[in-house]
Amino acid sequence: MTGTDADTKQVHAQGRPPEPPSGSGTAKPVPPAPPARRRMPSWLAGTIGFLVGLALAAGVVFGVLSALRDDFRDAFWRVLVEGLNPFTTSEVDRSERPVLLSMKDLARFVAGEAQYEVLVDLERDVKYVPGWVAGERTVLVVNGSVEAYVDFEGLTEEAIAISDDGATVSVTLPEPELAEPRIDLDTSRALTEDRGLVDRVGDFFDTDTDARQEALAAAQDQIASAAEKSDLDERARANTVKTLEVMLSASGFDQVVVEFR
Template sequence: MTDTEADTRAAHETAPDGAAPRRRMPGPLAGVIGFVLGLALAAGLVLGVLSALREEFRDAFWRVVVEGLNPFTTSQVDRSETPVLLSIRDLARFVAAEAQYEVLVDLERDVRYVPGWLAGERMVLVVNGSVDAYVDFTDLDEDAIEISDDGTTVTVTLPEPELAEPRIDLDASRALTEDRGLVDRVGDLFESDTDARQEALAVAQDQISDAAAGSDLAGRARANTTSTLEAMLSASGFDKVVVEFG
């Protein structure tokens, strides 16, 4: 019996239980069907993911398209360099008091014989700032502290309190009015008007400094420094603490 006749006979043989004969699927056809099923399964998974993310994907797609086609799209490039350390100073200041101030600055600059609507400027700012009163311990030496023979009294001689430069709080400050004439507004198109703001802030700083100097801020710093040293030195075992300024 040849191989062909054996294959034909095996193909027509019935199963042991009398069932109809089974035909085997050719290998190439099975591979094609498996590939198609796998492709369909993969496509289903991809569609499911895209369906879940369709809103985010759509928004991102439109953002890319709109930003790519918009000729006025802006971008920011940071070319700043690493900060360079210039100096370090050791400070020995005891800040004993602080005063908060608010000042209204009203500056007007007129051009002679020219109406205000054409040339001129008026700026009204509400400026907030603070001033520290401190005692500088930097130059204190052993002669600044004297202890009595019995060890019960200590006398400390300190320099007079000083007032620091006013600190302007730009976040708390605000502009109420900024009126400019036509010529000044046209000039702003070519050059930012920062000089006027700097001038107004400088005026506010001077006014705050004068107000602090005319107040009892230095006296408050003197009293607070005295009470602080009395508490510290009394805890060290001294019965009497004398603080002198001068």
């Protein structure tokens, strides 16, 4: 094997085109080797994969939402948003069970009820001091009701008398009474609550104002007074008689006599 052939084989083994032998003419130019490919960094491939997976998951979620009904979709979206919201509030109820203090049997027949609405305007001034400095005025529209009832608890056998022929029954009842007024806080409302500067500063330390409590107490007294002056007790008396006549007549009595003492 000649020296030239050995050089040619060595060049082929190194991956380069063989050089023309010396003395064979003009040498041909050698083409440059192709550049080596650069591989994608692993962190970039991972990021692209995460974004593609997130896009697919979002597409699945929105597809499910579009397939659900409006109410289910809104509920699902609300739960999803509340779950992702870091400022979502929650309520924890640590209240204890109610404790029974007393129990009493009642035998009242409510025979009438009256509804009232009263405007209470209370103003408390401080002498020689302007109203914007000290003093307060409270105007409330208070709604309440009063029941008229007959108390059957104290009735005895002597209160009911039946005639010898069994056709007449006589019932003796106590006079109707008026219950304490009940204030309906849901329908009552405040129209004006003006306080002076000193009283407003005091509100920071005492949130339960005495003026509102006084206004509610005054409204309760006015409703009770109005019920006493009305014919609510007469209406209760008439309704009681009518009710007993229907009940006892159905029991076989021809005549029912009701007296109040």
